[in-house]
Structure formats: structure tokens, C-alpha cells
Amino acid sequence: MTRKSRLLAVGGALIVAAAIVAALLMWRPAIAPISPPAASSFDTQTKLAGARVVALGDCIVCHTAKGGQPFAGGLPLATPFGTIYATNITPDVETGIGSWSLEAFTRAVRYGVSRDGHLLYPAFPYIHFTRMSDGDIAAAYAYLMSREPVNAVAPPNDLIFPLNFRPPLAFWNILFLRSGERAADTTQDAEWNRGKLLVDGLGHCASCHSPLNAIGGEKTGHALDGGIVDGWEAPPLNALGAAPKPWTKEQLVMYLRSGRASEHGAAAGPMLPVTRDLATVPEEDVQAIATYLLSIQKPQPATLNAAAGSADHADPSPAAQRGAVLFAASCAQCHGPAAPMQSIGERPTLAFSTAVNASTPRNAAQMILSGNGWHGEDRMNYMPAFSEIYSDQEIADLVYYIRATYSQRGEWKDVEEMVAKVRKENNAR
Structure with a gap:
């Protein structure tokens, strides 16, 4: 046998061994399906406790698509590796978790394993949910199984190779999953x-x-x-x-x-x-x-703890000067020092804004581009989006202006590039 042949044989053996290890790590038995339990089979207090657990876990946020039914899935979750679509967690037998027992639900929450045995992607944060108590998991199960069933199939995930296959998740879990509840710290209350x-x-x-x-x-x-x-x-x-x-x-x-x-x-x-x-x-x-x-x-x-507004600002850059004109035209009505929103509505000055004082201009650019939508009774948080009104350069000028005017933390660099990047990301969603 030649040296090349030996190397190929060894390489082939290693690949086969790795495949066997992956299969052993990945394999989980299916848990038998059940008939959906009636909502009346769960007592009221357990379902109320479950509503609290589900709200604390923000389950509806990720498992409800825009314009979709609550918990019916379909929401695209953007990751650096592609898009994962949230699954249906209503008690629908065909497309949701209606045939899942409490045992199957607990295994998914604790170990990231579906009822049929396939591994779940960690966009579902089971590495954190694994810390939940048995009581909280059972309460969440009771609440979700009491929702209205919705027949809805999530779109297929769109992930890069090889992550569009699930075996690598077994190795990922070895690195990051530490399953089970955690003991309380007896030195704390x-x-x-x-x-x-x-x-x-x-x-x-x-x-x-x-x-x-x-x-x-x-x-x-x-x-x-x-x-x-x-x-x-x-x-x-x-x-x-x-x-x-x-x-x-x-x-x-x-x-x-x-x-x-x-x-x-x-x-x-x-x-x-x-x-x-x-x-x-x-x-x-x-x-x-x-x-x-x-x-x-x-x-x-x-230097990060300097009081906002405590020092004189240097002469504004040309970009900030252009931004001042735009600010006066579109922003001062709400964010200027004499705006009723501040003098009457008791809204904070931009000098205290987390976005304005952040280490990068991402959130300031995102806020101007995307705004904060109208939410009925939550309208106090409303801010119009300017992505269709101003160009990238104009939005960058605004960002330069608010940073120079309201923050003591130094000028941001490459704001134009950040604005263009954020707009591109938004358009891709």
C-alpha cells in the first residue's frame, strides 16, 4: 500500500468514525404521540401560572409571525448563518405540539430535542430554559395546551451548509448546553x-x-x-x-x-x-x-461617567452642521429643548439616550431609519421612520449632529458606512 493510499484509508476511517460519533450523539428516541389533552384537564391556577411563565419567557414574541396567529410560528429569525423560522407551539396535532406529552415538552425545553427525536436549533434558547424548574415547565405546558389550535406550517429554514443539517448540533450542545436546574446562592437573598x-x-x-x-x-x-x-x-x-x-x-x-x-x-x-x-x-x-x-x-x-451636557462641545463638523438643519426641520418638534414632549410630557433629553451615548452609531442610525411604530395605547413610544424620507448621507448627518450635540463621549467614526449597512440589513428582512 502506498503512502497516499494509507493516508486516504486513515482519512476515510476518521470520517466514518466521526459520522458514527455524530450519529450516537445526535440520536434521541421519539416520544410517543398523545391525544391532545383538553384545556379543562388543567386547573385554573396552573394555567395562570403558565401565563406568567410564558410571558417571562417572551414565547409569543418569537413564535408569532407578523400578522399571524399567536404562538403559530412562522416568524423569521435572522442569524449570522441564515434564517430560522419559529415553530408552531399551539396545540394543533398536525403542525403544532398537540401530540406532545409533558415529557416531550420538558425534553425540548431542557435539552433542545423535539418529540420525534430531532435536535432543535439553539435559536430556541434551551441552553437557558434548561434552568427552569419542573413546576414552571409544567405550568407553561398547561397554558400552551389551553390555547386555540392553529394549523400553520413554518417555512423551511434557510441556513448555510453544513448548518442546514442537524448533526453538528450534537457537538454544539457538548460545548454550550449545561442542562438542569441551578442551585440557589445561599449567600444572597x-x-x-x-x-x-x-x-x-x-x-x-x-x-x-x-x-x-x-x-x-x-x-x-x-x-x-x-x-x-x-x-x-x-x-x-x-x-x-x-x-x-x-x-x-x-x-x-x-x-x-x-x-x-x-x-x-x-x-x-x-x-x-x-x-x-x-x-x-x-x-x-x-x-x-x-x-x-x-x-x-x-x-x-x-471618561464614560462624564455628566451629559457638562462640557462645551468642539466646533461641529460640516456633517453635523448639515444635520443641525435636518434636526430643526424634522426632530426639534419632539426632541428640541422647548418641545412640549419634554416640557409637558416629561420625556428625557437625548443627552440621556442609551442610543446617543452608545459605543457605536448602530442604534441611533436604526432609530432614525426604522422609527418606533404606532401601537395604539402605547403611542407615547411612537416615532416616525425616516428611511423613505432621507438618504443615507442625510441620516448620517443627523447621527453626527445628535452625537456632537447631546453626548460627551467623542465623535463616532464611519457613520455613513453604518447607516448603509443597517439599511441593507433592514431591506434584507
Whole structure:
């Protein structure tokens, strides 16, 4: 046998061995289907507890397509590897989870395995949901099984090779899934432990607010350091103390339950529907989340804590000067210092805005491009979109202006490139 033949034989054997290992790691037995349990088979208190769990987990946000039925799936979830479509979690037998037993539902939540045994993509945050208690999982099951069944098939996922095949998920789970509940920290009180459980588990905050590595896992040691989701920057949750006006617990609770906070601004993008869900749960849950988040703040450079408006601004750049004209025409009515929205509506100045004081111009550009849609009784968060009104250069000029005028944190660079990038991302969705 020649050297080349030996190498080919060894290589072939390694490929076969890897395929066998992958098959063993991936294989999970199917769990027998059941007839859908009647909604009346679950007691009222369990279903009410389930509504609380489902709201804290933001299940309706990801499992409801635009214009679709609640929990019926079909929402496209953009990832760096392609698009995943959320599944139907109504109790429909053919297209939803109507034939799933509590055992099958628990396995999916804890281990990311479907009833028929195939592995689920981690866009479903089972690496966080695995921390849920048996009681919370059973309550969520009761609530979902009591919803109206909807016959709806999600579009096929559109992922790059080889991630359009599921075997690699077995190796991904070895790296990132640490299954099971977590013990409470006996050095902390009950509220803190409840908050940690909600942030790290059911609320899966790190799924959006952490940077991802090359294979889509949350970067080790960087939990809650900030991430990117749906074209928006999810700000670091461990730097709330570095805001121009550091967040207080009262403000954080108000923001999470209403989408607005004095001296900080309004929720937008993917965070806005999260606040709507949190408005429906007992305030004690949100108090616990705020307590935990404020306990994990990292020390920040002193330069980040300069009070907004405390220093004179340098002469504005030509771009900022052009932006000033646009601001006066389209923005000052709401955001100018004499605007009724601030003097009467008690809305915060842009000097305290998280987007305006962020490390990148992404959210400022996104806010001007996309705005904040009209939501009926939530109209106080409304802001019109300017993507069809202003060019990329004009939006960049506006971004330069608001940064130069309202922030003490230095000029952003390459704003034009960011605006063009965000617009392209938005158009691709």
C-alpha cells in the first residue's frame, strides 16, 4: 500500500468514525404521540401560572409571525448563518405540539430535542430554559395546551451548509448546553436568586445581550456584555451604571414594565415587545430582575461617567452642521429643548439616550431609519421612520449632529458606512 493510499484509508476511517460519533450523539428516541389533552384537564391556577411563565419567557414574541396567529410560528429569525423560522407551539396535532406529552415538552425545553427525536436549533434558547424548574415547565405546558389550535406550517429554514443539517448540533450542545436546574446562592437573598434565575434562565437575557462566537455560541466570560439582534445593538446589561445618569432600580423596573424610563428613554426594536410581556407579570418578578442586574455592574472607565451636557462641545463638523438643519426641520418638534414632549410630557433629553451615548452609531442610525411604530395605547413610544424620507448621507448627518450635540463621549467614526449597512440589513428582512 502506498503512502497516499494509507493516508486516504486513515482519512476515510476518521470520517466514518466521526459520522458514527455524530450519529450516537445526535440520536434521541421519539416520544410517543398523545391525544391532545383538553384545556379543562388543567386547573385554573396552573394555567395562570403558565401565563406568567410564558410571558417571562417572551414565547409569543418569537413564535408569532407578523400578522399571524399567536404562538403559530412562522416568524423569521435572522442569524449570522441564515434564517430560522419559529415553530408552531399551539396545540394543533398536525403542525403544532398537540401530540406532545409533558415529557416531550420538558425534553425540548431542557435539552433542545423535539418529540420525534430531532435536535432543535439553539435559536430556541434551551441552553437557558434548561434552568427552569419542573413546576414552571409544567405550568407553561398547561397554558400552551389551553390555547386555540392553529394549523400553520413554518417555512423551511434557510441556513448555510453544513448548518442546514442537524448533526453538528450534537457537538454544539457538548460545548454550550449545561442542562438542569441551578442551585440557589445561599449567600444572597430570595429576591436576588429569583432575579438571577429569571435573567439567566427563563428570561434568557444573554441570548440577545451577549456577543456570539464564530459558531453562534455566547462568548465565554462575556455574558451580558452586549450583542446584536435583528439589526439593533442590545446594550451591555452590566454597564447600566456607566450611563450619563446611572440607572436606579426604580427606573429599571419602570422601563422593563412600560418601555420608558425617566432620564433614559424609550424601548424600541426587539426590546419593545419584551416590555409589553413584562407589563403583564407581577411586579415582584421585574423587581427581582432589576435587583440582580444592578448587582452585576462592572467598573467602567471614568471618561464614560462624564455628566451629559457638562462640557462645551468642539466646533461641529460640516456633517453635523448639515444635520443641525435636518434636526430643526424634522426632530426639534419632539426632541428640541422647548418641545412640549419634554416640557409637558416629561420625556428625557437625548443627552440621556442609551442610543446617543452608545459605543457605536448602530442604534441611533436604526432609530432614525426604522422609527418606533404606532401601537395604539402605547403611542407615547411612537416615532416616525425616516428611511423613505432621507438618504443615507442625510441620516448620517443627523447621527453626527445628535452625537456632537447631546453626548460627551467623542465623535463616532464611519457613520455613513453604518447607516448603509443597517439599511441593507433592514431591506434584507
